[in-house]
Amino acid sequence: MKYTEKMLLDGYDGLCNGGSYLSIIDGVKRWWEYRRGNWEDGYNPVTNRDKATEITINDMGYILTTIDLDSDCDNHPALSRIKEDEDRVYYGILPTLTCTRCGHTWIPRSNKLPDVCPNPKCKSPYWNKPRKVK
Numbered sequence: 427m428k429y430t431e432k433m434l435l436d437g438y439d440g441l442c443n444g445g446s447y448l449s450i451i452d453g454v455k456r457w458w459e460y461r462r463g464n465w466e467d468g469y470n471p472v473t474n475r476d477k478a479t480e481i482t483i484n485d486m487g488y489i490l491t492t493i494d495l496d497s498d499c500d501n502h503p504a505l506s507r508i509k510e511d512e513d514r515v516y517y518g519i520l521p522t523l524t525c526t527r528c529g530h531t532w533i534p535r536s537n538k539l540p541d542v543c544p545n546p547k548c549k550s551p552y553w554n555k556p557r558k559v560k
């Protein structure tokens with residue numbers, strides 16, 4: 427399996443544009459971000475293309491590499507399912523979920539609500555409970 431496919435599957439249940447995720451690649455923990463579209467944020471080497479899809483791999487906040495998935499992965503099953511779901515969200519067919527603790531939003535990919543927030547930096551079990559006002 428391509429390691430980009432492994433990353434997409436690791437993040438699959440909680441993947442969203444701009445989200446941050448964690449994968450073990452060749453025994454090494456790698457943080458990575460998923461981006462789709464033209465964000466014009468300087469991270470984006472394919473910024474001139476609308477709907478470009480990329481994974482940016484970070485180490486301690488430094489960008490190691492950015493992979494252009496559209497040219498990397500002609501045959502990329504997870505990515506095509508993710509793009510179909512994103513299009514359904516765009517047209518209002520699928521909802522997005524939001525964590526009340528960290529603000530992470532994502533597209534639910536099963537009917538069962540997750541036990542914890544899918545953001546690896548959060549993982550709160552109270553993601554769908556409102557914060558208590560002090």
Ligand SMILES: [Zn+2]
Nearest residue numbers: 525528543548
């Ligand atoms: Zn969260």
